[in-house]
Amino acid sequence: MARPSYAVRIRSRIAELEALILQMQAELDELRVAERVIERLGGDDDDETPARGQRSRTIGELIVEVLGLHGPLESKGVLELVRDRQDTTANTISTTLSRLKDSGQVLLDGRMWSLAQKEEASPDGNPKEAIEPGENEVSPVSADAPDEGVFS
Structure with a gap:
């Protein structure tokens, strides 16, 4: 029995892949329809994406x-x-x-x-410090200070 030529084997593999693509495309189309139906019904409770109209936090x-x-x-x-x-x-x-x-x-x-x-306004309308100076105060960084690598 003669071995099939390379061209015949290539054509055969192309036909197999095209059949798989058609099957996968049909399944993909069904999944997209199901997804739209779920969205119209209010979404999935386990879904972590924000609901329509809601934006995720930056x-x-x-x-x-x-x-x-x-x-x-x-x-x-x-x-x-x-x-x-x-x-x-x-x-x-x-x-x-x-x-x-x-x-x-x-x-x-x-x-x-x-x-x-942040500065807060006192009852008389004048700005006041958000915290009293002391051990919890964080000193601002000088603009002249070198900016070290963040994850160094």
Whole structure:
């Protein structure tokens, strides 16, 4: 019995793959229909994506939340706690921390990141410090201070 030529074997494999593609496309189409039906019915309770009209929190908002709950943290601590809430990378955390620092929302003191203190108005309308000076005060970072690598 003669062996089939390469061209015949190639054509045969192409036909097999095209049949698989058709089967997979049919299944994909069915899954898309099912997904639309579930969305119309209100979504899946176990779904972690935000509901329509709701936006997910930004990494910056999560960092501010983490620092507000846990106080000053090193970059690695911020990364771990943010990752508990949302998947992200060290690079994203580093970039976001730098942007939050530039916007005045967070401070970097040595290797510790903390929330910047906001001024509150006293009952007479004059600004007052959010905390009393003392052991809980975080000194602002000098603009002349070298910015160390966030994850060094």
